[in-house]
Amino acid sequence: MDTPRDRGRPLRIIIIGGGIGGLCLAQGLRQAGIDDIVVYERDESARGRMQGYRLRISPEGERALRQCLPRQAQDLLTATSNKRHEEGLAAYDDQLNPQWAPAFDDPRGDAPDKVDAVDRVTLRRILLADLDGVVRFGKRFTHYEQVDGEVVAHFADGGSDTGDVLVAADGANSQVRAQLRPADRAHDLGVRAILSRTPRAGAIEAGLPEVLRDRFVNVTGSNGLRLALMPMVFRTPPREAAERFWPGLGFDDTEDYYMSVFSVHREVLGLPDDSFFAMTGEELRELVLERTAGWHPHLRGVFAHSEAEETYPLALRATLPVEPWAPGNVIPLGDAVHTMPPTGGVGANTALRDAASLCRALTAVTRGERPLLDAVAEYQAEMVRYATEATNMSLKIAKWSMQKIDLSEKKLSQA
Template identity: 45%
Template sequence: MSTNPLRVIIAGGGIGGLCLAQGLHAAGISVAVYERDAAPDARLQGYRLNIEPVGSRALHDCLPAHLWEILVATAGDPGPGMGVFTERLRLLMREDDLPTGLGPSQRTHAVSRITLRRLLLAGLHGIVQFGKEFTGYRQNADGTVTAFFADGTCATGDLLVGADGSRSRVRRQLLPHAKQRNAPGVGIGGKLRLGDTTAWLPEEITSTKNVILPKRDFLFTAVFRRREGSDAIVAGVGDQLRAAGLDPDLVVQDTKDDDYVMWAYVAHRRVLPAEATGQRGQRLRDLVMSRLAGWHPDVRELIAQTPEDTIEQFDFSAAAPVKPWPTTNVTLLGDAIHYMPPVGGLGGNAALHDANALRRALIAVSRGEQPLLPAIAEYERAMLTNGFDAVRAATMYLRLAILRSRAIRAVARMFFRLCGIVPPLRRAVFSD
């Protein structure tokens, strides 16, 4: 077993790659992240992300304690468990609330993507290099691996981790046989700010996340409500932010936005006229409204009042299952291997889970408790199982959304209603 210090190269600086980098850096393992974006602020998306308990555990384990505390302080409250409704807002089922008394690492958090990215980058100056477009790798005779970049530079280490998203170039070279399954669905989403003018919205829409399951198509809603105002956040964790080298006003700027309800309408691709592909705004809203005849008027009004500059279209694809491959000093995590439709919020949490599992494996290697390749093989077996379980779940939700058989839709609604009245069945199906 080698006694040389372990050197890890991560291709891709998304949430999975940065979470892994934070965990390895905290453990004293040499790590370098190479990100194709030109600058740290190149991905400042405005939508927030639901971090489920599995993702919370990963962030708690990988982040330094002060950054985890800041993340919790700046997060929003996603409300009680998800509800499933008919298009007339008749409740079919609501997930059970998590037990009371759970710590932050066991709960769900609605996190600003902007703030999450800033926190994941904090303390990694010199570890994350921007403007580094990965082009390929070479496995060397001495057991190392060299990554090459478009600017002509390269980096050599003991392990290369592909965390470079659904179009992963690492995966393309490692697993050229890996396939994609195009999902015949289309999504249209928008967000409506909450305030005095939206007091008419029903409590179900403004308090938690919901699935509306009509006789055709599918609507998902989620509320993003701040736990504290920006002034309270700065007062509570401002010193910790400054100690981490972060500007408190910059970190909490996203929390200065109004709370909002996000909605996503999902249907079969055939409902979207060819000329509407890639469109934004009013035309997409008109299309959604045309599909809502007979829906509860409050749901229709939610769509009607959404500012058109927030309404956009998104497409779906999913990775085909991949069988275990011969383990080498190149591996993958997150969307680089098991990308999935953005239905149910499963993708980001799966990436965080991978990062934490790989962190644990590499710490064992660095301590001399296990050789590198057996540790990576064990990680890959569990990662493929967990990751493609999430792909199947997300794909199932999408298929349910685009299913046009009214008989099967009726059965699905009956199933949710049964889960709603039989708690043991509900917990067996929907427990974490």
């Protein structure tokens, strides 16, 4: 396959999916001086879907963000990150008796500008900054075709676009992957989770003990239910930070909160999936309150004050094994190629790492330093290595926190 450089013109890059990985890649390409890029996102706007809440940012994820973002956006990212208090993970049973928990090292130490967690919606707004005209909302990708060495992307509204490269950044349910590798699918781990957000002030008022207020907390219930509780305390409120670092960006007021994740194996849950995933936020909240009736009241108060409109069901899935796609001009990124459970807190970080690595590869192609096939093959080889490590780590933590998970190859192959 010859490259656009061989044909005497710049590289045109089409990115399918305007999530964190796709937007980070777009920002990095812009910083590298590559302007002929477009991001197609199926949602009607940046607020078109539930984007999740607090995101842990690993050293690798922070490095990727700083490599791809302009300085102004980096400053805004730091200012709106989590205000750090206590370190590590604290584990308790459902009566708040301390339990053993794994320890995690962070090579960043106590760096004053360390970004160890962010609000996901705020991060996406930062990643969208200055991409007017690049991101096109309301465009649902349907399929692609190869025409004379180029790739043509088609959309549900009848439109199409032609580029030299198509990046599949369209998530765990990737339509690009469904066409190119229809046999690929993430394995259902059998765990069902309920994600929610509770205003920090309400949780403290409900009696959340001081020792639980400023650290990642894991609670093990005797009935097979688990709670992960994570604080999001902004260093600077997003609206205030935007006014200081990027006037006119228009952030909303966002209060400090806790992200809570209740998880249970579907066998213990005892509900068919069609019923569970059809539940409203209020019904999900009541389900958790019912299942935690015997828990310590300080813990029950957290979920009693959660926001029903910000409560959602989730199935935990994982891609095993992580495998490269055939080198070419259709390139995978993020959950499209390596879905992993949120237990390790590295899914988004791995997508960010993909974005930075692929940005370097495509920049080298654009500058005529590498052939496209070689650059893509090298990117994927490295991606498979670190994505496999991240997936395995996430699965080990899932196994630790949810003992009914069977990680055997035979079981997973049947899932």
